[in-house]
Amino acid sequence: MMLLSRMAQRGRPGRPPGRSARAQARLLSQVVDGCRRLLSERGESNSVAIAQEVLALYAGLTAEQRLAFFKLLDSDFGPDPKAVLEAAQRYAEAPEATRLMALIHAAEPPRQELLRRLNRASGGTAVIVEMRRTLLELLKTHPDLAAVEADFLHLLSSWFNPGFLQMEQVDWRSPAALLEKIIQHEAVHEIDGWADLRRRLQPDRRCFAFFHPQLPGEPLIFVEVALVAEMPAAVGPLIDVRSPPQTDERQYRVATFYSISNCQPGLKGVSLGNFLIKRVAEHLQREFPQLRTFCTLSPIPGFVAWLNQHAPGLREREDLPPKLKARLLQALAALVQHGGEPGAWSAVQPQQASEPLREALSLLAAFYLAHESVTPRGDPVAKFHLGNGARLERLNWAGDLSRKGLKQSLGLMVNYLYDLRHIEDHHERFVHGEVVASRALQRLL
Amino acid sequence: MMLLSRMAQRGRPGRPPGRSARAQARLLSQVVDGCRRLLSERGESNSVAIAQEVLALYAGLTAEQRLAFFKLLDSDFGPDPKAVLEAAQRYAEAPEATRLMALIHAAEPPRQELLRRLNRASGGTAVIVEMRRTLLELLKTHPDLAAVEADFLHLLSSWFNPGFLQMEQVDWRSPAALLEKIIQHEAVHEIDGWADLRRRLQPDRRCFAFFHPQLPGEPLIFVEVALVAEMPAAVGPLIDVRSPPQTDERQYRVATFYSISNCQPGLKGVSLGNFLIKRVAEHLQREFPQLRTFCTLSPIPGFVAWLNQHAPGLREREDLPPKLKARLLQALAALVQHGGEPGAWSAVQPQQASEPLREALSLLAAFYLAHESVTPRGDPVAKFHLGNGARLERLNWAGDLSRKGLKQSLGLMVNYLYDLRHIEDHHERFVHGEVVASRALQRLL
Amino acid sequence: MMLLSRMAQRGRPGRPPGRSARAQARLLSQVVDGCRRLLSERGESNSVAIAQEVLALYAGLTAEQRLAFFKLLDSDFGPDPKAVLEAAQRYAEAPEATRLMALIHAAEPPRQELLRRLNRASGGTAVIVEMRRTLLELLKTHPDLAAVEADFLHLLSSWFNPGFLQMEQVDWRSPAALLEKIIQHEAVHEIDGWADLRRRLQPDRRCFAFFHPQLPGEPLIFVEVALVAEMPAAVGPLIDVRSPPQTDERQYRVATFYSISNCQPGLKGVSLGNFLIKRVAEHLQREFPQLRTFCTLSPIPGFVAWLNQHAPGLREREDLPPKLKARLLQALAALVQHGGEPGAWSAVQPQQASEPLREALSLLAAFYLAHESVTPRGDPVAKFHLGNGARLERLNWAGDLSRKGLKQSLGLMVNYLYDLRHIEDHHERFVHGEVVASRALQRLL
């Protein structure tokens, strides 16, 4: 496993030193032959060994050979259209068990079984995750690989089912090797070294991660939580190294998810964050029955981009209530007046902003979150939490004064509220195009 | 998890005390409603909680309700024949990625996704395995459930992939709760209590089991191995409580698999034994480089039944070489002469048998194993090992003098040889109708 | 460590096969030379290796050589009387720090330091415990070894300080190797095999043991507890294999210690049971706050022996209140009348006993426990619990109908009550010759 997992970590394709060009050229056909052998009746009896071999060979492929490999998976390891059609016809004639089983078998691309057999190798799961990472990169320029990619996603979703994942708390007793990965993968509020991390692992801050038994020591996704007395409006104090930890547990009334980060690009699209947040909420509720509120303190990463790209087009929108539209256009005008340049926002200093500027931007942000989230123009973080069934709760001016925060959202942050009793209802309404917002936000709009 | 796993263990359907007949009647529709909700867009946001609920309700169903539940899975949670046909036609017209993806989606029975979502509940895997156990029972009398059962098998095979299984040695330091399960599930050579078990866990006897991370403490399958100086011909001495353990490891030249037992009826048909034997062989080879031979000492459970049921028909067989056929008929005649009654074998005392009787029976057994194993009449254990790529190595007269051994095979046992270099070749030849046997056995025939 | 611990377990002295008589004869002087070297300045630099060597040599000594070895420890490794006297005189003249340190050094037998250095060997502790076991055996016939034995006890008491011991629950998930030791060492109510043990590990029965980090897997002492609704009067129902476990934890009001057994004869005299009972009581009180009573259900192992040996002498006793004495003599007379033979008690069938017989025996037993426990004639179990600060609570007629129970105490059992608030007081009164008993028992007397 060591070998493969090191390969998986390395990730970089390319010719290992010492292999001749000729040997390299042969590698691809060796990999494909191995795959065919693995799928053959003959190979079944020795599949673990063959899978091990194929994965070791795969690790030596160059970037071009990997592309060629995935193209072969597409062309040679898909279902036979004619056979599927016949099976579908027979099933349509009489939907019997045997005909259905024949149809399902005919329709499933053989590469799915190939991946399942590759997964028999010890350390195979890590390599398959890494393969998908490569594949996702390639997909950008080779959209025809979509069906291959779909098969990877299908299987990985089944294998990384939350029922198979282990949630573990990460704290200062965790292995340094794990903490290093946390530092490296934190995607929302950068962790600036060990001292910075340490503050986030004090008793009033928690960090939880999902692990898969086949990827020991590899966090899949992690979430950082602050246990505080009130719903926080700014992230700075939460992660300030100098802030003294609150050790009086009676003060923990609100659990705030202030950061969630994926660690495995190869698992993109596999639902993890949704499950992690809910499992952590349950865990914390059990540990601290006094907790009354579960919410986030979230960035609005798409706001400035939207302001520059889509807000100017509001004038042409016909789907908006006239009154709201009027107020939005007024707000846009106010922005221009206060020095902003349409299409080139980025320069507001939240703490020096005038009240009218602040009001104008807040209205636009509220609109962006409450209305645009159900459109392709919406904020990705909003889509994530609202899609999970959370409620849009509160806008926070000057919530994130970091460079990144100013650049992405002029310092604005937002709280989403997770109320486990209403999750399903909120989610359903969101799916049908409605964002559930707090009364205060509704009033604002 | 506790709750569900206790349910899973209990296994028995039925009305828990205290539930009214009316409440009981409502249960089934509650389960099915839960399943629909789980598959709905709305349910997605809360799937772990819903899955938990559905599985808890399922545990309360009576036997009849379970049957009705599986029937509903068949009728209401299968693919739509018309939709599949259309998708297959579109794919046949132009095999593009999007059309393929649409086809695969259309052809997959929704109950597969249902099972994946049920599996999100903690402890869900155990319940699903238990569901399949029930389903396999029902299948005997309700063959129309075959397609539903196939979906269970499909998913469980993916989830119990050997890449996800943990092999662990079972020994005297193992938890008593685990050892108790070993005693209970040993299917080949009964373990008569703790003293008997203990002999089988001494340094020169090993026991290895597969575990799944989601079923902690639950062995899936286990194999017992004897480390000995020579390929053994009888099982009695191997498991004799009074035999002194050989602690001089230099004497370990042959690793003999003398028993392999499944513990989970719900995983029937999921390939486990094949992988376990090979993983154990690798493990032992690393631990004891001096090991030269990996073989089994196996029962021939179907021999007497074949002798009674199929041997009389040898006279009519036209597929046999005339010379062999003549010898077989002669052997049958010898049996009759020596007191056996055609069609009612069971009474031979191996240790008192005359030489001609012994020869006659050995010939017939060799034929049964070497020829019949590739037919439906073949021995199940022979099919298993030969299908795994082992070689038929040696017949052992008076190898198993237990009541069961005498009844099933008149005391005959057989060794299969696992030579990792030839596994693939032997397996392929077996698939094509040829049994690879040792030279000695070839000569005998 | 393996080697030494195996030696320690084996325990049996004697010439290993293959050592010549001459080599054997040399062994003792090799051991003693090793000891001197270990204590020397020179040996200090290499003491772990030397200790290892000495202990390995010691393991090969015959029984006679071991005796000789301990005699040498006595004669050659004790303090120098003259040096001690001088040091004591100097200290008596002026009790200064340096003189005190010199005195302490002079008075400590060098064999104490020898044992501390032997203990540096890995696995050394196990061997030293085993040495003391041998020494205790020898002490019976060689009382002059008392000072050597005292040094062993002194050090082992320091090393097996309760602060260093780990209390662990033993249950059905414990390693079979550990459970086997529990079965083997149970000294009060014999465990008849695994089924019998299993009942004692169900949720309403608990077993806790002390372990020392240096003796992994080796229980030092263990106690068995029943969680019940009322203080029990008979042990049979508590350990009956067929009694259904009470799983409703709300019913647990009384924790009854019904058995406590030492596993290490080499630790005799090291206080363990007292600490274990109190640590278990604290543990259970935390786990089940509803527990109201901690008591024992104890045998009275010395009663019949006392009845035969000492009761006849009551007539001559002058230390008893006349009224009590009269009642006791009357009871003795009643016994004779009811068929008992003075000096040869053993034959009462508790369940058929007449009321007067029962009354007479109860009075005598109450007297035995409440009065004699503070004398050398007292019951060892009573001395243990009363010395721990427990209260004599209740006599139970027909409490133990096992053969052993009938033989030792005519079936009588007794409850001692542990009330943590009064432990110190009861203990002190016991030390000063008073047994604290319940009002009911006081009335009886």
Place this chain on the structure above:
Amino acid sequence: MMLLSRMAQRGRPGRPPGRSARAQARLLSQVVDGCRRLLSERGESNSVAIAQEVLALYAGLTAEQRLAFFKLLDSDFGPDPKAVLEAAQRYAEAPEATRLMALIHAAEPPRQELLRRLNRASGGTAVIVEMRRTLLELLKTHPDLAAVEADFLHLLSSWFNPGFLQMEQVDWRSPAALLEKIIQHEAVHEIDGWADLRRRLQPDRRCFAFFHPQLPGEPLIFVEVALVAEMPAAVGPLIDVRSPPQTDERQYRVATFYSISNCQPGLKGVSLGNFLIKRVAEHLQREFPQLRTFCTLSPIPGFVAWLNQHAPGLREREDLPPKLKARLLQALAALVQHGGEPGAWSAVQPQQASEPLREALSLLAAFYLAHESVTPRGDPVAKFHLGNGARLERLNWAGDLSRKGLKQSLGLMVNYLYDLRHIEDHHERFVHGEVVASRALQRLL
């Protein structure tokens, strides 16, 4: 335990907020009363609880109260001079077992038993270690506490016997909380943050620590080792963050101990380093049989101080061979000539030093190590390794160019060689005043 261990860690005496001056004043007598109660017959029955209480009270004492407490331990908890004298006389008259036992009992200060009983509290060991830390501080100004301190050392030496310690490898998978302690306690070559530490935990660098079961997570002492191809002459390259790790294990021929640091001031004087080095050497030899040499790369912390303080007096020394003395005086003259100021050395730049200067300093350093180590003027590190049985192997010019290295030893370093076969011999010769040095160093002198 948490509570006490937190107290132990805090370590700082003082009045906790909220305790009145009056309550504070009472504390000391409460502590002492608790100690007397703990030693009393009465307290024995409840000793764990009392010990817990006493230690909790002790934690609240102010610095002055602690001093008073230790003085009371000295005056009130020592042996009775008269009783000891009598016991010694009786033993001198007739050295019998009972008299010896009485003597030993009389001579042992009761505070030893007090400490053993305090140690019964969970977490007690940590507090006792911390007590001794305080006591060692106080000893500097209160030498009359020496006998009390000796009792602490006596018991801690017995409890922290190497047989009770666990050696564990510290690496990048170790808990961050442990690594942080390693960074903090490294005493030889400062660790500058996590990146610096990480280099020292790569495969070709090892770190091992001793732990005690009662102080989980608390390293007692640790040693850092470099696995290299040749005996190293300078420490810079070994700990250079940018040096690439050597992962080819075949290159590991020499294991170099380049740093050893104690973590527990309260264990000063308890022999740990000697045992750790040897246990690590054995461990590495097993892991890498190709290792041929075990040596140190050590600082010479006392060299410059000796040069300034003692070298000027060489002229008056009469114990030196005349030839050597002449050479040493010549070297001293050379130093002066090359700019050094007698009695104020510190300014040499090793890399720019002239050859004669270098030779002069090397001769003096070799003399310092090879001759002075057996005198009170000797180097503490030299005394440690030579006392452990190592050989003085090689002087290394410019071995440590850090500020500290230049200041303490003008950059000079030294290798000591551990040859397990000669340890005892070297140690004995050292004890008798002889330093064993390599031939090269002998020649130099």
